Amino acid sequence: MPQLRIALAQVNPTVGDLDGNARLIVEWAKRAADRGAHLVLFPEMMLTGYPVEDLALRGSFVTASRRALERVARRLADEGLGDLPVVTGYLDRRADATGGRLGQPAGAPLNAAAWLHRGEVAVRSAKHHLPNYGVFDEYRIFVPGDRLPVVRLHGVDVATIVCEDLWQDGGPASAAGAARAGLLLALNASPYERNKDDVRLDLCATRAREAGCALAYVNAVGAQDELVFDGDSVVVGPDGALLARAPQFVEHLLVTDLDLPAASGDTTASAHDDSDGTTITIDRYALDAAAPGAAGPEPAEVFEPLDDLAEMYGALVTGTRDYVRKNGFRSVILGLSGGIDSALVATIAADAIGPENVHVVLLPSRYSTSHSVSDAEELVKRQGLNARTVAIADMVAAFEAQLDLHGLAAENLQARIRANVWMGLSNEHGHLVLTGGNKSELATGYSTLYGDSAGGFAPIKDLVKTNVWALARWRNTAVGTDVPFLHPFPVEPIPDEIIVKEPSAELRPGQRDVDSLPPYDELDPLLVDYVERDLGHDALIDAGHDPDLVDRIIRLVDLAEYKRRQYPPGPKITPKNFGRDRRLPITNRWREPSAQ
Numbered sequence: 296m297p298q299l300r301i302a303l304a305q306v307n308p309t310v311g312d313l314d315g316n317a318r319l320i321v322e323w324a325k326r327a328a329d330r331g332a333h334l335v336l337f338p339e340m341m342l343t344g345y346p347v348e349d350l351a352l353r354g355s356f357v358t359a360s361r362r363a364l365e366r367v368a369r370r371l372a373d374e375g376l377g378d379l380p381v382v383t384g385y386l387d388r389r390a391d392a393t394g395g396r397l398g399q400p401a402g403a404p405l406n407a408a409a410w411l412h413r414g415e416v417a418v419r420s421a422k423h424h425l426p427n428y429g430v431f432d433e434y435r436i437f438v439p440g441d442r443l444p445v446v447r448l449h450g451v452d453v454a455t456i457v458c459e460d461l462w463q464d465g466g467p468a469s470a471a472g473a474a475r476a477g478l479l480l481a482l483n484a485s486p487y488e489r490n491k492d493d494v495r496l497d498l499c500a501t502r503a504r505e506a507g508c509a510l511a512y513v514n515a516v517g518a519q520d521e522l523v524f525d526g527d528s529v530v531v532g533p534d535g536a537l538l539a540r541a542p543q544f545v546e547h548l549l550v551t552d553l554d555l556p557a558a559s560g561d562t563t564a565s566a567h568d569d570s571d572g573t574t575i576t577i578d579r580y581a582l583d584a585a586a587p588g589a590a591g592p593e594p595a596e597v598f599e600p601l602d603d604l605a606e607m608y609g610a611l612v613t614g615t616r617d618y619v620r621k622n623g624f625r626s627v628i629l630g631l632s633g634g635i636d637s638a639l640v641a642t643i644a645a646d647a648i649g650p651e652n653v654h655v656v657l658l659p660s661r662y663s664t665s666h667s668v669s670d671a672e673e674l675v676k677r678q679g680l681n682a683r684t685v686a687i688a689d690m691v692a693a694f695e696a697q698l699d700l701h702g703l704a705a706e707n708l709q710a711r712i713r714a715n716v717w718m719g720l721s722n723e724h725g726h727l728v729l730t731g732g733n734k735s736e737l738a739t740g741y742s743t744l745y746g747d748s749a750g751g752f753a754p755i756k757d758l759v760k761t762n763v764w765a766l767a768r769w770r771n772t773a774v775g776t777d778v779p780f781l782h783p784f785p786v787e788p789i790p791d792e793i794i795v796k797e798p799s800a801e802l803r804p805g806q807r808d809v810d811s812l813p814p815y816d817e818l819d820p821l822l823v824d825y826v827e828r829d830l831g832h833d834a835l836i837d838a839g840h841d842p843d844l845v846d847r848i849i850r851l852v853d854l855a856e857y858k859r860r861q862y863p864p865g866p867k868i869t870p871k872n873f874g875r876d877r878r879l880p881i882t883n884r885w886r887e888p889s890a891q
């Protein structure tokens with residue numbers, strides 16, 4: 296039985312950085328070669344980053360991706376890595392004059408995969424199934440591929456598919472089975488959402504059994520705007536048994552030795568894709584690669600996935616870190632009120648980019664309680680953040696002297712003056728402004744437009760309030776553990792007083808969230824059912840929610856769409872976030888009907 300040592304490079308590309316991503320390919324291919332790999336596999340669209348969105352429609356970008364692919368193939372050979380087959384995702388176009396969906400004159404864009412070998416692009420193929428739901432718009436920008444490459448390497452037939460191809464029953468994985476492949480490689484950029492790691496592992500096991508061969512699944516890691524990639528690359532055997540698993544949220548080279556069946560000599564030329572009724576043409580290639588030099592044994596690595604709270608926190612840290620760094624910022628600024636939301640955002644930021652790069656402003660008004668200020672100061676001390684206090688009373692008074700504002704208008708003025716302070720400091724010092732709203736507030740419109748909702752990135756916008764508290768508690772318990780994406784604070788970073796106090800916007804005397812909103816333990820499950828599960832009025836009541844509350848909350852959520860559209864982006868961690876996922880009209884007279 297031939298043995299292949301495969302290396303899965305779970306790495307963090309940046310969208311549009313063709314040179315930087317090419318350098319990552321060379322660097323990680325070198326690591327794979329040093330460990331005696333026969334083959335190294337990179338994620339979907341590795342060379343361009345993912346998702347490229349409408350960059351795919353720019354002919355110049357497609358051409359640049361194709362050229363970068365050829366350059367990286369040559370460079371691998373120049374660096375003495377030419378004999379190691381490198382499989383990577385990239386952006387290509389159809390060779391024929393078939394136009395794209397938006398009428399590109401020729402060469403419609405493809406979400407492509409290539410085998411690089413001995414300085415050449417030896418094999419090219421394209422993703423067959425283009426996801427077009429949730430956060431994905433691939434049908435809008437790509438045309439589907441219709442071929443399955445099967446590459447003979449050291450006596451094993453190896454097939455390649457791309458991400459969504461794996462999610463189809465009877466699809467390309469089953470075509471790999473029809474082609475009698477001995478190993479199936481899947482290149483992925485599969486965004487994180489809660490519990491998706493378990494779904495993906497089950498899926499890999501199912502597809503391995505369907506293809507009748509081992510399956511290697513490499514996923515990207517890192518973040519791109521709203522999307523976070525958690526890695527969690529896996530290798531499973533033909534029976535679906537887990538053989539190797541990479542850690543989540545960190546770059547990793549997962550090296551696995553596999554005993555694989557010798558190529559059968561099968562020459563099946565095409566297979567039926569039961570999932571869409573198309574025919575997939577099987578393209579066969581043979582690579583004449585020299586065997587790598589002897590390297591030491593590689594014990595299989597099987598990392599335990601993180602638990603639910605650790606995983607969510609890891610996604611928020613990763614999303615924040617990569618947004619800050621990939622957009623060229625070194626530091627962030629936010630208002631620290633002494634409340635739980637800004638406390639958690641500050642802590643996530645400190646974990647993401649180091650407390651020395653986090654700047655907070657305490658902006659007490661005449662309604663701020665003394666314990667708000669002292670709680671904020673205690674958090675600053677525990678985490679070693681950069682802090683300053685700017686009293687806003689005089690600024691509010693100056694504004695009020697010029698305008699006759701009352702009630703809510705006067706309350707919101709405080710929030711808008713605070714936003715001016717942090718935007719001013721951002722302009723002056725180049726800090727990115729972090730926005731502190733959570734998903735419960737975004738859902739109900741409980742925030743001030745151009746006030747607390749102002750900023751550049753919103754780390755907890757996909758986290759309902761009850762989970763804000765849960766993550767704050769989890770973060771304190773994680774002190775002293777070896778969770779990789781945390782700053783090593785020696786003490787609990789979030790003072791308990793902040794976690795246990797009753798939430799308040801402190802815009803008027805004695806204001807409490809419960810004056811405007813139901814208790815969060817009633818509100819949040821209802822929001823999840825309405826926003827993430829799209830249950831209608833009657834279905835919400837059937838699910839056990841209080842009918843009066845259902846009416847009230849549906850109305851609040853529907854009316855706040857205009858605020859959400861103007862909200863900064865933030866990491867998606869649930870099955871449906873506000874932003875790429877949940878797209879509703881702002882101008883909208885539809886109200887959920889009640890049959891009951």
Ligand SMILES: Nc1ncnc2c1ncn2[C@@H]1O[C@H](COP(=O)(O)OP(=O)(O)OC[C@H]2O[C@@H]([n+]3cccc(C(=O)O)c3)[C@H](O)[C@@H]2O)[C@@H](O)[C@H]1O
Nearest residue numbers: 703706707710740741742743744746747800802811857881
């Ligand atoms: N369809 C639409 N399209 C575009 N714009 C629309 C609009 N409908 C209203 N508007 C605009 O929106 C304005 C109303 O929104 P906005 O100005 O936000 O004001 P509003 O939503 O009335 O008040 C903000 C609420 O958020 C609460 N809150 C909660 C938590 C924190 C904070 C904080 O500030 O720290 C505040 C605060 O207590 C208050 O209840 C209107 O005056 C109008 O200009």
Ligand SMILES: Nc1ncnc2c1ncn2[C@@H]1O[C@H](COP(=O)(O)OP(=O)(O)OP(=O)(O)O)[C@@H](O)[C@H]1O
Nearest residue numbers: 630631632634635636637657658731747798799800
């Ligand atoms: N006194 C303040 N000093 C600095 N920033 C403030 C102050 N009050 C409000 N902010 C800013 O406005 C945001 C919104 O306030 P809000 O009251 O909703 O959140 P919070 O105070 O962090 O948490 P909670 O909602 O639990 O009280 C805060 O996250 C913070 O960034």
Ligand SMILES: NC(=O)CC[C@H](N)C(=O)O
Nearest residue numbers: 426458459462484485486
């Ligand atoms: N890039 C993709 O094709 C991703 C789609 C896929 N269903 C996933 O989330 O894993």
